[in-house]
Amino acid sequence: MKKIxxxxxxxxxxxxxxxxxxxxxxxxxxxxxxxxxxxVFIRKINENNQPYDIDTTMVQNGKFSISGPVDAPxxxxxxxxxxxxxxxxxxxxxxxxxxxxxxxxGFAKIEGTLQNKIxxxxxxxxxxxxxxxxxxxxxxxxxTMEGKEATVNSLRDEFAELQEEYKNFELNFIKENPExxxxxxxxxxxxxxxxxxxxxxxxxxxxxxxxxxxxxxAKKIQKSxxxxxxxxxxxxSTQIGAVAPDFSGPTPDGGELSLKEAMGKVTIIDFWAAWxxxxxVENPNVVNIYNKYHSKGLxxxxxxxxxxxxxxxxxxxxxxxxxxxxxxxDYFDDxxxxxxxxxxxxxxxxxxxxxxxxxxxxxGPALEAKIAELLQ
Numbered sequence: 001m002k003k004i005x006x007x008x009x010x011x012x013x014x015x016x017x018x019x020x021x022x023x024x025x026x027x028x029x030x031x032x033x034x035x036x037x038x039x040v041f042i043r044k045i046n047e048n049n050q051p052y053d054i055d056t057t058m059v060q061n062g063k064f065s066i067s068g069p070v071d072a073p074x075x076x077x078x079x080x081x082x083x084x085x086x087x088x089x090x091x092x093x094x095x096x097x098x099x100x101x102x103x104x105x106g107f108a109k110i111e112g113t114l115q116n117k118i119x120x121x122x123x124x125x126x127x128x129x130x131x132x133x134x135x136x137x138x139x140x141x142x143x144t145m146e147g148k149e150a151t152v153n154s155l156r157d158e159f160a161e162l163q164e165e166y167k168n169f170e171l172n173f174i175k176e177n178p179e180x181x182x183x184x185x186x187x188x189x190x191x192x193x194x195x196x197x198x199x200x201x202x203x204x205x206x207x208x209x210x211x212x213x214x215x216x217x218a219k220k221i222q223k224s225x226x227x228x229x230x231x232x233x234x235x236x237s238t239q240i241g242a243v244a245p246d247f248s249g250p251t252p253d254g255g256e257l258s259l260k261e262a263m264g265k266v267t268i269i270d271f272w273a274a275w276x277x278x279x280x281v282e283n284p285n286v287v288n289i290y291n292k293y294h295s296k297g298l299x300x301x302x303x304x305x306x307x308x309x310x311x312x313x314x315x316x317x318x319x320x321x322x323x324x325x326x327x328x329x330d331y332f333d334d335x336x337x338x339x340x341x342x343x344x345x346x347x348x349x350x351x352x353x354x355x356x357x358x359x360x361x362x363x364g365p366a367l368e369a370k371i372a373e374l375l376q
Contacts, residue, residue, distance in 0.1 A: 023069040025095045032102035038081040040064045072215045073115045073181040090115035118180035129166050179209045184217040191224050198228050234341040244355050247336045249326030262324045265297025266374045271347040273305040274315035279346040283319040289368050296375040303336050
């Protein structure tokens with residue numbers, strides 16, 4: 001009987017030890033005479049890069065406790081009253097122990113959960129490199145003021161080497177910590193700053209654990225990668241030597257016109273808009289080229305990224321653009337602009353009689369010289 005009771009006690013003990021909170025719990029200790037009733041805020045950043053509160057509590061006797069539900073690890077920021085500064089903290093399932101001096105929230109000690117341990121390791125190593133950078137910058141400023149050219153050049157080389165060291169540190173951290181939320185955030189940073197290629201980012205994403213792939217940070221990476229891949233695919237379909245993708249759109253008189261219907265011996269696809277000053281400045285040159293070479297086989301189809309039909313039609317009349325025009329009046333959301341990967345205008349594509357792209361983004365004398373070469 002005693003053995004049975006003992007066995008039950010062991011089982012109960014194991015279950016109790018494994019009984020982790022379903023949500024997050026932050027137990028905080030603040031030193032530095034923080035007044036009772038001072039509010040503690042947990043905030044996140046929304047899609048518009050604006051902070052919003054997810055929970056709040058109050059300090060009593062230098063301590064606070066705050067808890068809530070959480071599905072997957074997520075980065076948040078802890079603020080204390082109107083005290084300057086904040087502490088980044090990973091919200092995840094478990095009990096998080098937070099200890100800080102009120103005037104140094106950014107140097108808080110955060111323990112108790114895996115993600116905060118990994119995040120803390122990254123912060124520690126990152127700060128060491130940042131401290132080196134600040135030291136070099138201080139020495140560089142001093143050497144510059146003193147006119148020590150050799151020292152300045154040496155320090156600049158040292159700073160460049162440190163920048164490369166920091167880049168390698170982050171890349172190595174990503175590879176060594178696939179279970180970290182901070183890893184997903186670093187991959188996202190690398191994609192946005194183009195420090196890593198799409199292929200490298202995809203490999204890094206694929207190596208993340210299932211738990212991290214379920215986070216908003218990782219979902220954002222995959223979304224960014226999908227956008228980049230789509231852009232790269234469209235870039236290949238509109239590169240020189242490719243057959244221009246066909247399209248159609250509404251004409252000023254309410255009809256419908258396709259690229260195939262508008263093609264000549266040589267065709268210019270001209271992305272422009274009434275509001276685009278560089279486009280309007282270039283228009284007289286395009287008019288001159290069209291008038292000179294249209295009889296020899298030059299056709300132009302203008303694709304406007306305007307929003308208002310009246311602006312579009314007035315610009316066509318004012319600038320005497322007598323060639324074919326289409327527009328869905330969708331600005332840069334225009335389906336044809338997306339198809340051709342247009343993120344700035346003016347943009348032009350020159351096609352031969354078979355619809356093959358033979359030149360891109362020529363203006364002024366260069367545009368006329370190319371058309372003359374093709375039609376004379």
